[in-house]
Amino acid sequence: MTLYFGVDVGGTSIKTALVTEKGEMVTKSSFATNPHRCPEDVCNELQGVLHQAVEKAACSMSDVVGVGVGLPGFLDLQKGEIIKLPNIGWERVPFIQIAESAFHLPVVMENDAKVAALAESWIGAGQHALALGCVTVGTGVGGGFVVHQRLYRGVNGMAGEVGHLTVDKGGLPCHCGRRGCLETVASATAMVRRAKELQASGQLSDEIAIDEAKTIFDLAEKGDNIAQQIIDEAADWLGFGLSIIAGTVNPDTILIGGGISKAGDVFLRPVTEAFRRYALHLVADACTVRAAKLTNDAGVIGASRLVSQRESLRR
Amino acid sequence: MTLYFGVDVGGTSIKTALVTEKGEMVTKSSFATNPHRCPEDVCNELQGVLHQAVEKAACSMSDVVGVGVGLPGFLDLQKGEIIKLPNIGWERVPFIQIAESAFHLPVVMENDAKVAALAESWIGAGQHALALGCVTVGTGVGGGFVVHQRLYRGVNGMAGEVGHLTVDKGGLPCHCGRRGCLETVASATAMVRRAKELQASGQLSDEIAIDEAKTIFDLAEKGDNIAQQIIDEAADWLGFGLSIIAGTVNPDTILIGGGISKAGDVFLRPVTEAFRRYALHLVADACTVRAAKLTNDAGVIGASRLVSQRESLRR
Structure with missing residues (x-):
């Protein structure tokens, strides 16, 4: 079984889902965004959420091949850095490094609107x-x-x-x-x-x-x-x-x-x-x-699609 | 030897060149655009120009693998039709069919500004x-x-x-x-x-x-x-x-x-x-x-590049 962990970081809530290769959500959950928390804290909480999700879905951590994260702002994808998330206040954060340390999995990120577009092209109104x-x-x-x-x-x-x-x-x-x-x-x-x-x-x-x-x-x-x-x-x-x-x-x-x-x-x-x-x-x-x-689910699904496309390049 | 015949149809003149695989012009020439002439006439004249160019360059017609044409207006590339060339007056012309009958060679066409962009990316300021x-x-x-x-x-x-x-x-x-x-x-x-x-x-x-x-x-x-x-x-x-x-x-x-x-x-x-x-x-x-x-030569060079990219797909 191959699963992706999709994360959608928004101004008010952070949504997550375990998503299959066909774009189906196995489990989903969300928690409130607290702009005062640092990225390390948030990634550690997300890692806990992932473990709970795997348990709830009765699958194994080895099924999860990677984590995709949609972020609301400007990103430097080459450096793996957040340039600025205006609504959350994070600026110049080496996000990929922080997230990969927390998850011990490959992490990819993308701007939230782009992630939503990818989701629509995968299983939404733009197929x-x-x-x-x-x-x-x-x-x-x-x-x-x-x-x-x-x-x-x-x-x-x-x-x-x-x-x-x-x-x-x-x-x-x-x-x-x-x-x-x-x-x-x-x-x-x-x-x-x-x-x-x-x-x-x-x-x-x-x-x-x-x-x-x-x-x-x-x-x-x-x-x-x-x-x-x-x-x-x-x-x-x-x-x-x-x-x-x-x-x-x-x-x-x-x-x-x-x-x-x-x-x-x-x-x-x-x-x-x-x-x-x-x-x-x-x-x-x-x-x-x-x-x-896809409205509310576009973020987690598109973030998962990011991982699936990245993984297909690696194979 | 592989050569392309690049044609740039403009409002005032029609430019042509025999171009090598490296984007070098072997010969070039031009004649005045006469908006009263029909596409068949123009293609027949161009076919004569091609034969003269081949002779002048001391090469053979078998070296010429195709003809690329830049046209100033709207084109339907799927149908191979000119939709409209406002400055020349041609409208709804099955150009590829007419041109291939005249040249007995594969013909590709594209909007003139796109052809110029392609030329700049090939050997110009956008390499x-x-x-x-x-x-x-x-x-x-x-x-x-x-x-x-x-x-x-x-x-x-x-x-x-x-x-x-x-x-x-x-x-x-x-x-x-x-x-x-x-x-x-x-x-x-x-x-x-x-x-x-x-x-x-x-x-x-x-x-x-x-x-x-x-x-x-x-x-x-x-x-x-x-x-x-x-x-x-x-x-x-x-x-x-x-x-x-x-x-x-x-x-x-x-x-x-x-x-x-x-x-x-x-x-x-x-x-x-x-x-x-x-x-x-x-x-x-x-x-x-x-x-x-590339200024004046962008059209004929870009049109040739169209042929070279098409031919590389065929091989």
Whole structure:
């Protein structure tokens, strides 16, 4: 039996799963992310979780061939280092070395949005895509490209880092230090910020506190035009971003994942319309935009796929 | 001896060369493009040119293993058809069939900007690039990506069609039927149009007729601030476009080719500055922007490279 241990490190929780060669989860579990803990501590806890999972699944540690970890931020894959995880605060961490010491197993890591893209191409909504673009829209905007079932990373792993494409010249400041990134206009955070601005200026009722994009979708569903306008603006920017991605990479499939995709067609329809308006016809006609499928499990499954592809290279 | 016949069909001339396996041109020639001639006629003339070239080079027709053709427009590579060459007027032409009947040799075709990218990666300024983006700026803006020495085409050959990336939402109309394409703000044509607007409004002297971008560069060199401003605006948009390309594909090298690259550092410097301003640091730091090398010969050499790569697959 061959198993992979998939780990998905998020801003609020760390998810894990033991995954088979077919992408099936044998066991899964999660625990809260504590940003004050150091990477050594977290890896030691994860090693304990792995042993419990193996016991629970009634298999053996020798079945587990490696550990894959999805991480929310910028990584130096050549050095095996975390450059920066903005939401967790880890910076310049020799992660692969720390994790391999804890697990006594080969460890591979990748950016979380790329890992999600890989999962969708493996057993999700992008299985039959020749060239797949995945865009994850939540607190931020992330992305990944999978060509012929392999992640396309670019020369230093930054390919698909679409949340930080400048789309709005001289636009709003972004936490990356620049202005007008796609993330500043098309993320859930951007929608909430815009809603708060419109509440402050009196254009949107401030009876309800708006702390998540879901509230805006709820208001729009009840017929609030301003809430609808916020959604339409974000959808327009996201469609614009997709047109750039598609015009560059020319994929047959683009998947929208992340928290905001839960809104379903209410968001996906205007995004797709904007995409088709901004993209060259020959590009748009070749490309389907649809919702990602794996949602919460994409991280652990994609991280496992990383290991399986690495192991197949070793054999 | 193995030779390739490279053909570069442009709006004003059709260039040809017999090229060796090392990318050296044995003979070259060109004749004027006549938009009123049909593809059959042109292919028959090219077949005559090939025979003359073989004679001139004192080699044999059996040395020529295939013909590669670069074409300025949209192609359907699966069907072997020209979809549209806007500047020549050919539309829905079964080009491969016509050309193979004329040459009695295998024929491959590709978009001219992609062919130029392939040439640069073979023997030009992109020889050592792992991931290369080439942007050709002239009458229009074209582009191509070469990853590990192979063209990345996307699912229907539209990857790298960067001239028609929408960069300016609601911007100027483009001949493709949409608005705000990179081509409408960053091409030589865009600069000339802007200069004429500024002449009409009296902001730029109309003593000199401006029919080509070179005149604008000449004026700027003489200290004309308005001419300099036109250059800076186009350079800013092009740098913005490069930041999008680099943020998506994450190349180590971007080459600027085409007519406008003759302006040299006067144009390349502000383009590079804008690129670094709009791109994420990790993306910009991994990528060098420089001038393409092969200029006029890129088409025939890249077209030959197409044949050589196709032939190596057949062996």
